[in-house]
Amino acid sequence: MSGPPIAPDDAPSLVLGIETSCDETSAAVVERRGDAFTLRSLVILSQDVHRLFGGVVPEIASRAHLTRVVPVTRRALDDAGVAAGELDAVAVTHAPGLVGALLVGMSYGKALAFAAGRPVIGVHHMEGHLFATVLEHPDAVPPFTGLLVSGGHTLLLDVDAWGSYRLLGATRDDAAGEAFDKVAKLMGLPYPGGRVIEQLAREGDPTRHRFARPMVRANQTLGDDDYFDVSFSGLKTGLLHAVRRAEAAGTLDEERPHLARGFQDALIDTLVEKTYRAARAFGRTRVVLGGGVACNRALVEAVRARVAPRGATVYAPTPRLATDNAAMIAAAGAWRFAHGERSGWDLNAYAAREIPGLTRTTTRDTPDSHGNTLPPN
Numbered sequence: 001m002s003g004p005p006i007a008p009d010d011a012p013s014l015v016l017g018i019e020t021s022c023d024e025t026s027a028a029v030v031e032r033r034g035d036a037f038t039l040r041s042l043v044i045l046s047q048d049v050h051r052l053f054g055g056v057v058p059e060i061a062s063r064a065h066l067t068r069v070v071p072v073t074r075r076a077l078d079d080a081g082v083a084a085g086e087l088d089a090v091a092v093t094h095a096p097g098l099v100g101a102l103l104v105g106m107s108y109g110k111a112l113a114f115a116a117g118r119p120v121i122g123v124h125h126m127e128g129h130l131f132a133t134v135l136e137h138p139d140a141v142p143p144f145t146g147l148l149v150s151g152g153h154t155l156l157l158d159v160d161a162w163g164s165y166r167l168l169g170a171t172r173d174d175a176a177g178e179a180f181d182k183v184a185k186l187m188g189l190p191y192p193g194g195r196v197i198e199q200l201a202r203e204g205d206p207t208r209h210r211f212a213r214p215m216v217r218a219n220q221t222l223g224d225d226d227y228f229d230v231s232f233s234g235l236k237t238g239l240l241h242a243v244r245r246a247e248a249a250g251t252l253d254e255e256r257p258h259l260a261r262g263f264q265d266a267l268i269d270t271l272v273e274k275t276y277r278a279a280r281a282f283g284r285t286r287v288v289l290g291g292g293v294a295c296n297r298a299l300v301e302a303v304r305a306r307v308a309p310r311g312a313t314v315y316a317p318t319p320r321l322a323t324d325n326a327a328m329i330a331a332a333g334a335w336r337f338a339h340g341e342r343s344g345w346d347l348n349a350y351a352a353r354e355i356p357g358l359t360r361t362t363t364r365d366t367p368d369s370h371g372n373t374l375p376p377n
Ligand code: KG4
Pocket: 022, 149, 150, 151, 152, 153, 176, 177, 178, 180, 181, 192, 193, 194, 195, 198, 291, 292, 293, 294, 295, 296, 297, 322, 323, 324
């Protein structure tokens, strides 16, 4: 990163965001004034074709982005009433994601920025998810505990300032959304599975199937290396066995809602416990959820039920901003722009990359000394 002088932090800026990391072609215009982010426009085109294959087919995704990225961006600029020349910067997702898909958005974003004489800023997709909530909830600003739950990632972060992310925990195997999608497949449900399972689970009996809560033990303490981590592969295997039993008994159709409920309750309990631990360890009174799984109302309500009585507020984006979208990329890009960041024209795409500003901590140096405002249980 290099470039022109650092813009004053509070200078207003208008940023176009482009997101093509997976199966949504999206463009948005966001205006930033100081700490306030205003969504001027957002266009999201979902590539429904992947449902036929039960998962995202990379080459089909790239080709669909290629045919749609120009009209989608045009539409976002028109909806905002902004000409390319009026933009301050173009922010584009450059990692992580499907490389072929990323390259499409990046090539177009660079060309547009180049033609308009504006800088391009590469944005990390998961940092984008952290910025989604502030577009709807102006108070969803650091310091906060961040739980990012998407199809590819499950990250528990302590965010003391934008750009400064302390990684507390992550999944040891499947991401939360991936677990929803795989379990849906096991039960013969369509892709993506999260929304379908949530709907089915509403009808399910919570006492019928009880699965073990992964990585949650009564005697865990702050020094344990699995204190904040999660793991969902054992839960998935437990579900597989239960599905097989139901199939053998010919009862899968009637068991589906109960299985969905048992699975969802176990996954949510785990995420809630870890999130609560993180907020408590750092004395945070704000919890920000992000990523596609944050669409899940049962999850949001369960986190709220756990931390609200202890004085913390939970912020979650609406589904449009929780799932992949370019508004979150524009917001993160606008913040980076205001802090002087510019990417070079040689900006590249990466399938996997760490969020910039991420630090790791062993739980041993996690400060209980930050002052626990959230009392234990
Ligand atoms: O953040 P996202 O749109 O894309 C990635 O960056 O991965 O997340 C997609 C994931 C999928 O796994 C999908 O099943 C899950 O979010 N998802 C949900 C719900 N809606 C979407 N999971 C649980 N409950 C939902 N209501």
